[in-house]
Amino acid sequence: MGSQVGEQTIAFDNPPTIIGHGNIVGPKEGDGLLKEYFDKILEDTLWGEESWEKAESKILNAAINSAIDNANIAKNDIRYIFAGDLLNQLTASTFAIRDFKKPFFGLYGACSTMGESLILASMAVEGGFANYCVAATSSHFCGAEKQFRYPLEFGNQRPLTATYTVTGSGAVVVGNTGIGPKVTHVTPGKIVDLGVKDAMNMGAAMAPAAADTIIAHFKDTGRSAVDYDLIATGDLGMIGKKLTIELVGKAGYDLSDNYTDCGIEIFDNEKQDTHAGGSGCGCSAVTLTGYILKEMAKGTFNRILFIPTGALLSPSSSFQGESIPGIAHAVVIENSQE
Amino acid sequence: MGSQVGEQTIAFDNPPTIIGHGNIVGPKEGDGLLKEYFDKILEDTLWGEESWEKAESKILNAAINSAIDNANIAKNDIRYIFAGDLLNQLTASTFAIRDFKKPFFGLYGACSTMGESLILASMAVEGGFANYCVAATSSHFCGAEKQFRYPLEFGNQRPLTATYTVTGSGAVVVGNTGIGPKVTHVTPGKIVDLGVKDAMNMGAAMAPAAADTIIAHFKDTGRSAVDYDLIATGDLGMIGKKLTIELVGKAGYDLSDNYTDCGIEIFDNEKQDTHAGGSGCGCSAVTLTGYILKEMAKGTFNRILFIPTGALLSPSSSFQGESIPGIAHAVVIENSQE
Structure with a gap:
């Protein structure tokens, strides 16, 4: 059981463990300050797909698989998947997770989704509702620009206050047993x-x-x-x-x-x-x-x-x-x- | 604690209670077969707002307030809100829930969202993470047509296999004590x-x-x-x-x-x-x-x-x-x- 602490916080009496994690990033991220830390760096942002949206699904799918491998459990041990992304109607997640054939909770918290998915996966595990859950999210620079701002072909000037959407996905496996933080x-x-x-x-x-x-x-x-x-x-x-x-x-x-x-x-x-x-x-x-x-x-x-x-x-x-x-x-x- | 039953199901050892519920519908729904069951029927789909999207937020906000009133608890007793809708980036929910000043989990399950929100709210309550949670969702015919199909002004012919998006919102309060199913x-x-x-x-x-x-x-x-x-x-x-x-x-x-x-x-x-x-x-x-x-x-x-x-x-x-x-x-x- 979780203890309610103050107005918003939960303290877990039996803290769930992050038993595995995985990530994939695009070429620009792979050229950045954290390049040595990423599991896989793509050579291009399409990764063999016909659209940025499909590439993002492939990236998210691969990050989840990588986290499950890293956790050293079988895919079938996962009980629930918590994930979301920035695309309208969460299609990056939908098409990424379709093949896993596991119950799916679609989440939208904009760029807070890694927090939202980690919280809900941890609650599911600590509440005894699942032994292993996946929490994941993804974004793609090209898909996000097209959807939220301007088509890339337009070549707009971005103001200095603007940030640059990361192309990449990260996933973790949260479990009730196992080794990890x-x-x-x-x-x-x-x-x-x-x-x-x-x-x-x-x-x-x-x-x-x-x-x-x-x-x-x-x-x-x-x-x-x-x-x-x-x-x-x-x-x-x-x-x-x-x-x-x-x-x-x-x-x-x-x-x-x-x-x-x-x-x-x-x-x-x-x-x-x-x-x-x-x-x-x-x-x-x-x-x-x-x-x-x-x-x-x-x-x-x-x-x-x-x-x-x-x-x-x-x-x-x-x-x-x-x-x-x-x-x-x-x-x-x-x-x-x- | 919940008991895991089979591959997907959870049986709640201390089943959470639906202590309150509320709903609002548009005029067409209010003219349908269930008209006697709705708490409030609107006279028009804009409800005094400038856009269908803003009207949907107002409807969702009102349905949640109505559920909380029906539950006979104070707004401040709600710990977490689980909600989502069909609009891109869940803006119906965001602007509906902004004023509640309570932690919010944004969900996207397309039209399955009432199920997703009820499941997660029940897990939060049964896991001891919250005493009272709201689960809610909404949709709006005009906003959905504009976003997913054709602008209403276009007057397209809808095939007989098509369904008609309900304008309305339903919300429930799930609690660990109280009277209800x-x-x-x-x-x-x-x-x-x-x-x-x-x-x-x-x-x-x-x-x-x-x-x-x-x-x-x-x-x-x-x-x-x-x-x-x-x-x-x-x-x-x-x-x-x-x-x-x-x-x-x-x-x-x-x-x-x-x-x-x-x-x-x-x-x-x-x-x-x-x-x-x-x-x-x-x-x-x-x-x-x-x-x-x-x-x-x-x-x-x-x-x-x-x-x-x-x-x-x-x-x-x-x-x-x-x-x-x-x-x-x-x-x-x-x-x-x-």
């Missing part, structure tokens, strides 16, 4: 909307949600930044990170020492022309399953707070004058003390 | 795709998934149709219902006595020109929270099997030649024996 606490996030309307500045739109969830997590648990070796938001980029430090600081918590953002870690922004940083569901997913979990295995970090962040807009909602609500879900991952 | 078992469904490509015949595309989940539920639990007072799929309509009876029949289970489809119950198809029946996330949600739960309260039904069905396509996936995968999630609801 544990999911000890989760803090599902609220929708927070301070009225930002600039879809080319997602960092600013999402920062209030990131700050809200971090502050809620600290209040619920009585912890602060010093209790973590690393605090990593999802894909706020340079501008969103600065705002998050400021907003969390106003609540009396200092993030200046051990806080980073996956969107800053992944690209070499100056050399790679990625402006404010990386974004997309895949950004936090490949940074978690690449960099963070691999450094945890080495003991560089023993207790981390992972907070994927999402901007809950659609092109229609922006056309209709709506602001951009944000959401962020927090997950605590700890190396076992045994 | 209980969620005793859930059977989350797999993605099933037999290769149907006709987006104007969703019933045929979804029927194999409905049959797969019903058969899995029967196999897992050792039950059959006679164990239920009512079996109701989500929105298969006339054609999908016929196919489901046939497919489930081939597995040796007879559905001929007590099986209906919410898409057949809701409209007077001949008089209302709704062709194969009703569809959309709202179809099963308002039929559950209107007709089914109200008849359960009267004792007409004491144990029901509710199986919302979803077609996991997008306009892009159809344009790219993909078939239409289906999914269906089953939920058993029983009147308490006390």
Whole structure:
């Protein structure tokens, strides 16, 4: 059973274990700052498929298979799959997961989906509803640009506040037995909307949600930044990170020492022309399953707070004058003390 | 704790209770066969808003508020909200739920979302992660036509195999204490795709998934149709219902006595020109929270099997030649024996 802690947080009495993880990224990500951490780097963004959408499905499918292999269990041991992506009607996930023939929970949390899927998979395992679940997500730069912004062929100039959608997928297997770091606490996030309307500045739109969830997590648990070796938001980029430090600081918590953002870690922004940083569901997913979990295995970090962040807009909602609500879900991952 | 039963099903040891429910429908639904069961019938599909999308958000927001009022708890007692809709990036849900200031899990299961949200809310409550959760969904005929088919102004002729998207929203409050029927078992469904490509015949595309989940539920639990007072799929309509009876029949289970489809119950198809029946996330949600739960309260039904069905396509996936995968999630609801 989980213990309810404060207004939003769950502390797991029998923390589920991340027994396997896998990821795949595109060529640009494979040329970035985390290139040594990725399991597979593609040579091109289509990977032999006819469309970016189909390529994204293939990438997500492969990342899930890679996580199951890494967990050293049989595909058939998986009971439920929790996944989502940015494409309309989650078609990247649908066509990726069709072949697994396992019950599927489709999730949409924009770029916070790795947090949402990890939370629900952990709840399913800790509640006794499943022994092994997959949590996964993906994004694709070309598909996301086409759907949310401009066709690539148009060659639009991107403002410096814009982030660059990561092409890639990350997946984990969460189990009730096995070896690996544990999911000890989760803090599902609220929708927070301070009225930002600039879809080319997602960092600013999402920062209030990131700050809200971090502050809620600290209040619920009585912890602060010093209790973590690393605090990593999802894909706020340079501008969103600065705002998050400021907003969390106003609540009396200092993030200046051990806080980073996956969107800053992944690209070499100056050399790679990625402006404010990386974004997309895949950004936090490949940074978690690449960099963070691999450094945890080495003991560089023993207790981390992972907070994927999402901007809950659609092109229609922006056309209709709506602001951009944000959401962020927090997950605590700890190396076992045994 | 939940007990895992067979390959897909969960039997809840402490079944969560549906302590409140609410719904709102549009004028056409309010003129249909279930008109006496709905909590509120709108006079027009815009409800004072400037766009169908904003109207759908308002409808979903009102349905959730109505369910919370019906549950006789305070808004602040709700811990988590599970919801989704058909609009790209779930904007109906996002803008509906923004004001609640409660953690939100965005779900996409196409028209199976009432099943997905009920399952996850029940798992959250039974696992001890929350005392009260909301499960909800919505759809809007005009918004769905615009997004998935043709603009209404185009006045296209709809084939007789097509269903009619319900304008409406249904919401329930699931709690660990309180009075109401209980969620005793859930059977989350797999993605099933037999290769149907006709987006104007969703019933045929979804029927194999409905049959797969019903058969899995029967196999897992050792039950059959006679164990239920009512079996109701989500929105298969006339054609999908016929196919489901046939497919489930081939597995040796007879559905001929007590099986209906919410898409057949809701409209007077001949008089209302709704062709194969009703569809959309709202179809099963308002039929559950209107007709089914109200008849359960009267004792007409004491144990029901509710199986919302979803077609996991997008306009892009159809344009790219993909078939239409289906999914269906089953939920058993029983009147308490006390």
